[in-house]
Amino acid sequence: MRAYNLIIIIAAVIIVIVSGAAVLTYKEIGEQRKNDVVDLQYRTKLLADSLKEAVEPYYLGKSTSALQKIVDKFADTERLFGFAVYDSQGTEVAASKELPEPGSIYLDTVMAAISANESRSEFMGGGGQRLYILAEPLRQNTNVIGVFIIVQNASYIDINAREILVSHVIRLSIQIIVYILLIYLVVLWMIWIPVRKLANSLKSGRASGSDEHLLEHININMFFQPLVSEILKIKKSLSEARLAASEEARMRLEKLDSPWTAHRLKEFTQDMLRGRPIVVVSHLEPYKHVNEGAAIAVRMPASGLLTAIEPVIQTCGGLWIAHGSGDADRSVVDERDRIQVPPENPKYTLKRIWLSAEEEKGYSHGFSDQAMYPLCLMSHTRPVFREKDWQTYQTVNAKFAAAVLAEIEEMSRPLILIQDFQFSLIARVIKQKRPDAVVGIFWHLPWVSAEAFSICPWRKEILDGILGADLIGFHTRSHFANFIKTVARELEAKIDYDRFTVTRGGHTSHIKAYPISVAYEEQAKLSNVAEQVKDWNKRELLKVLGVKAEYIGVGVDRLDHVKGIFERLTGLEMFFDTYPQFLGRFTFIQICSPSETESETYLKFVERLNAEFDRINAKFRIPDWKPLLFLARHHSHEEVSRFYKLANLCLVTPLHDGMNLVAKEFVASRNDEMGVLILSQFTGAAEELKEALIVNPYSGKQIAQAIHAALKMNPAEQKRRMRRMRDVVKSYTIYRWAAEFIKDIAAVE
Numbered sequence: 066m067r068a069y070n071l072i073i074i075i076a077a078v079i080i081v082i083v084s085g086a087a088v089l090t091y092k093e094i095g096e097q098r099k100n101d102v103v104d105l106q107y108r109t110k111l112l113a114d115s116l117k118e119a120v121e122p123y124y125l126g127k128s129t130s131a132l133q134k135i136v137d138k139f140a141d142t143e144r145l146f147g148f149a150v151y152d153s154q155g156t157e158v159a160a161s162k163e164l165p166e167p168g169s170i171y172l173d174t175v176m177a178a179i180s181a182n183e184s185r186s187e188f189m190g191g192g193g194q195r196l197y198i199l200a201e202p203l204r205q206n207t208n209v210i211g212v213f214i215i216v217q218n219a220s221y222i223d224i225n226a227r228e229i230l231v232s233h234v235i236r237l238s239i240q241i242i243v244y245i246l247l248i249y250l251v252v253l254w255m256i257w258i259p260v261r262k263l264a265n266s267l268k269s270g271r272a273s274g275s276d277e278h279l280l281e282h283i284n285i286n287m288f289f290q291p292l293v294s295e296i297l298k299i300k301k302s303l304s305e306a307r308l309a310a311s312e313e314a315r316m317r318l319e320k321l322d323s324p325w326t327a328h329r330l331k332e333f334t335q336d337m338l339r340g341r342p343i344v345v346v347s348h349l350e351p352y353k354h355v356n357e358g359a360a361i362a363v364r365m366p367a368s369g370l371l372t373a374i375e376p377v378i379q380t381c382g383g384l385w386i387a388h389g390s391g392d393a394d395r396s397v398v399d400e401r402d403r404i405q406v407p408p409e410n411p412k413y414t415l416k417r418i419w420l421s422a423e424e425e426k427g428y429s430h431g432f433s434d435q436a437m438y439p440l441c442l443m444s445h446t447r448p449v450f451r452e453k454d455w456q457t458y459q460t461v462n463a464k465f466a467a468a469v470l471a472e473i474e475e476m477s478r479p480l481i482l483i484q485d486f487q488f489s490l491i492a493r494v495i496k497q498k499r500p501d502a503v504v505g506i507f508w509h510l511p512w513v514s515a516e517a518f519s520i521c522p523w524r525k526e527i528l529d530g531i532l533g534a535d536l537i538g539f540h541t542r543s544h545f546a547n548f549i550k551t552v553a554r555e556l557e558a559k560i561d562y563d564r565f566t567v568t569r570g571g572h573t574s575h576i577k578a579y580p581i582s583v584a585y586e587e588q589a590k591l592s593n594v595a596e597q598v599k600d601w602n603k604r605e606l607l608k609v610l611g612v613k614a615e616y617i618g619v620g621v622d623r624l625d626h627v628k629g630i631f632e633r634l635t636g637l638e639m640f641f642d643t644y645p646q647f648l649g650r651f652t653f654i655q656i657c658s659p660s661e662t663e664s665e666t667y668l669k670f671v672e673r674l675n676a677e678f679d680r681i682n683a684k685f686r687i688p689d690w691k692p693l694l695f696l697a698r699h700h701s702h703e704e705v706s707r708f709y710k711l712a713n714l715c716l717v718t719p720l721h722d723g724m725n726l727v728a729k730e731f732v733a734s735r736n737d738e739m740g741v742l743i744l745s746q747f748t749g750a751a752e753e754l755k756e757a758l759i760v761n762p763y764s765g766k767q768i769a770q771a772i773h774a775a776l777k778m779n780p781a782e783q784k785r786r787m788r789r790m791r792d793v794v795k796s797y798t799i800y801r802w803a804a805e806f807i808k809d810i811a812a813v814e
Contacts, residue, residue, distance in 0.1 A: 075245055078244055078245075082237065082240060083237065086240075093233075094230060098226055105217060106199075109197065110184075110199065112145075116148070116213070120203065121204075123135065124150060124210070125205060125210070135159075145215070145216075145218070146217065147162075147216050148160070148214065149171065149213065151211055151212045151213070151214070153179060153209055153211055155176050161216075171198055171216070174186070174187055174214065175200050175212045175214060178200035178202050179209050179212055182204075182207075184199065184200065184201050186198060186199040194218060194220045195219040197219040199215045324795055324796070324798065325800040325804060326800060327379070327800060330800040330803055330804055331380045337807060341478055341479065341480055342383055342476045342479045342480070343382070343479070343482065343807075344384045344385075344479055345374060345378055345383065345384070345385045346386045346387070346469060346482070347370060347371075347387050347484035347487075348429065348433070349368050349370065349387060349390075350366070350389060350415060351365060351366075351375045351378075351385060351415065352408065353365075353366060353389070354391045354393040354394050354396070354397050355391045355392055356392050361396070361397065364699060366658075367623050367658030369723075369726040372583065372726050372730075373581045373726060373799050373802070374484060376587065376800070377799060377800065378412075378413050379407070379412045380412075380800070380803075381803070382413050383414070385406075386416045386469060386472065387417065388418055388419075388420055389402070389417030394417055395417075402416055402417045402418070403415065403416050403417075418465060418468055423457070424457055424460065427453060427457025428457045428458045428462075428487075429487070430664055431451060431457065432455055432457065433458065433487045435449040436451075436521070437486045440520070440521055441486060441510040441512060441513055442510060442627050442720070442721040443511075443720070444721050446626065448521070450522050459490060462490040462491050462530075463491075465491055466491040469491065470495060470498050470499060473502060478501050482806075482810075483506040484507055485508065485509045485510065486509075489506075490530035492504045492534035493532070493533025494530075494533070496535075503536075503810055503811070504533065504534045504536075505535060505536040505537070505538065505806065505810040506538070507537075507538040507806070508537070508539050508540075508544070508548075508723075509581070509723050511541075512544040512548045512551070513547060515547065515554040518547075518551050519554070519555070524551075524555055525555055528551065532556075532569050533574075535813040536576075536577070536810045536813060537577075539577075539578050540579070540580055540723045540749040541578055541580065541723075541724075541752055542578045545578050552567055557569070575809065579802050579805055579806050580724065580749060581723075581724050581799065581802050582726070583794065584798060584800065585794055586798075588706070588730055588733035589734070591734065606711060610654070611694075612654070612694060614649070614690065616652075616713045616714075616776055617651075617652055617654065617712045618651065618652070618714045618715070619653070619656065619711075619712040619714075620633060620654070620716045621656045621700075621708070621709075621727045621731075622656070623658050623660060624658065624659055624667075624671060624697065627720050627722070628719045628722075629718045631677065632720065632762050632763055632768075633718050634677050636718070636765040636769050636771075637653055637692070637693065637768070637769075639766060640773065641685050641692055644769075647773075647776065648687060648690075648692070649687055651692070651776065652690070653692065653716070654696065655693065655694065656700055657697045659697060659698065659699070674695075678693050678695045706730075709730065709731050710734060712731075714741045714772065715728070715731040716743050716772075717742065717745060717748065717750070718744070718762040719745050720747060720763070721748075722745070722747065723748075723749050724749035725748040729754075732794050733791070733794050733795075735791070738783070738787045739783050739787060740783065741757075741783060742754065742756075742757040742758070742786075742790065743757065743768070743771045743772065744757035744760070746759050746760065753793050753797075754793060754794075757790065758774060
């Protein structure tokens with residue numbers, strides 16, 4: 066039983082006790098007040114009757130001095146404050162000196178008794194006390210000739226009520242303490258201790274790797290005997306099944322009252338971090354400066370990593386360390402190689418690290434692109450492992466680690482967020498030099514099976530470097546499950562499959578899945594701009610592009626063989642062959658961002674791709690129409706959003722991908738809840754966007770059939786599917802991704 070369950074039980078008992086006691090106390094106080102008032106009125110009336118006979122003769126004889134003596138004689142006796150005598154006009158004749166207030170405050174009562182020719186009484190406040198006043202008429206024959214009043218101290222009525230309340234509160238407090246202790250002891254001995262013994266026994270059995278002797282030596286009270294009997298029948302579950310089930314439970318977060326936005330993330334991180342600095346480390350820089358003629362232009366490289374991380378660091382602030390790859394980067398930084406970005410509204414600091422041509426060739430174009438990248442992707446491209454590239458990779462990782470250590474030298478308990486496969490070694494270096502720093506690494510690529518990863522000659526060094534991090538994040542459960550299997554196969558380490566931790570060399574790494582996403586609201590805002598002039602945008606954009614078609618499809622990718630563009634073209638060609646009725650009616654627009662590399666392999670890939678576009682266009686071209694449009698240039702987010710809005714379908718068919726944010730960007734852009742997403746089954750996004758048309762990117766037939774199904778899908782079905790996908794993306798934005806990652810990394814001790 067958890068503590069809050071016990072608190073709920075105790076609180077319920079206390080509420081019942083207090084409610085009952087409050088009702089009884091209220092009734093008792095009411096009865097006491099009633100009795101005290103009746104008693105006071107009775108005693109005052111008796112006193113008035115006895116004094117009336119003594120006062121009337123002296124009043125009739127106009128003996129003021131005698132009246133004053135009588136008044137003074139009975140004044141200030143016990144609860145009696147005093148007397149006063151008034152004539153028939155309400156003028157004071159004699160009065161006790163001890164009366165708490167001037168006689169004028171009793172005048173209303175006096176005049177009421179004179180007018181009514183009968184006794185009058187009332188309670189009133191005076192001198193900070195509660196008073197009871199009785200006015201008794203003095204008569205000659207039947208005429209009222211005066212009034213004498215008796216003033217009693219009635220404060221004791223409130224005192225008696227207060228004493229009852231205090232005594233009941235004390236008694237109730239003692240009862241509550243006793244009840245709490247009794248409940249605690251009952252819960253402790255009947256529930257907590259048996260459950261703890263049960264848990265310890267299960268834990269011991271799990272640690273021993275056998276369930277044969279589970280609960281054998283534990284004595285459980287009769288309430289838990291049925292539970293123990295059932296547990297004894299359960300066999301040990303497979304480790305992989307526990308891993309998947311537990312992680313799935315963690316991913317099933319409760320529905321949030323409001324969406325995660327930049328503002329909400331900012332407040333969350335401020336409360337969570339309390340001034341602790343954030344340092345992001347990545348290969349790609351979020352902004353690069355390039356020479357364009359006599360001017361310097363600013364570009365944001367095409368990358369899902371940058372699309373996801375940049376809005377987060379803008380919101381949280383901090384320092385971003387990256388490779389300065391722009392040809393004008395050096396000309397805009399300060400003496401510490403820093404610059405404030407974004408240029409139009411600076412929100413964080415970008416520090417650039419310079420690499421020599423040899424370092425770029427060996428570290429980036431060599432080991433990262435030709436070894437690590439194909440190693441982690443099932444695109445059937447053979448990784449190239451060169452010793453020289455590996456040495457350069459180590460050198461550059463050491464250079465970045467040194468830069469991070471220099472920047473955090475004056476920082477207290479900084480949070481270091483390392484991004485992707487280019488820096489698999491630096492977490493270990495940073496933790497060795499700065500144990501107080503909390504280091505997280507997010508692996509944006511998939512993690513292949515242990516068998517596939519085992520072909521890497523330096524797999525142990527890479528795994529050891531990654532395990533230097535306190536928190537290791539992957540896109541999906543299958544990715545981090547593969548990682549844990551790889552560690553179990555390659556390294557000596559203690560793996561906790563319940564907590565998803567790996568302990569090696571006294572250091573514990575937590576491994577979790579965080580499905581990365583997009584800035585939903587920002588993407589929707591871009592779409593709103595396009596929606597305001599929707600018809601004009603669509604007509605003008607298609608006119609500028611020279612496209613005349615009833616239906617439009619769009620694809621947005623980097624120029625990379627892993628994105629499956631050749632396979633996509635095969636599917637498109639098969640579509641036009643199979644469904645000739647769409648010739649002249651459907652055009653597919655492929656947007657590709659050029660890669661920064663200019664290797665011979667890349668240039669040949671681009672050449673072949675252009676030739677394939679030309680071949681298919683030549684095959685199906687008819688007057689004023691062509692089936693394919695290839696736009697191989699950088700496009701801004703605003704430009705891409707326009708294409709998302711005008712498209713009837715979006716093809717996202719990489720051969721393998723960690724998540725693929727194009728799919729989520731397309732969904733977030735469709736405020737009209739129209740359009741169809743065709744998605745590769747080998748993306749992380751396919752695990753979330755179930756309402757997409759899921760295809761095998763290697764099957765041209767499946768792609769062709771999916772395109773046909775998308776174009777024939779009725780508007781109601783499109784809206785149903787798109788609405789569900791938009792709910793998924795809206796509920797788990799990049800800001801929620803960042804909040805969960807930062808929350809977990811900040812919790813590391």
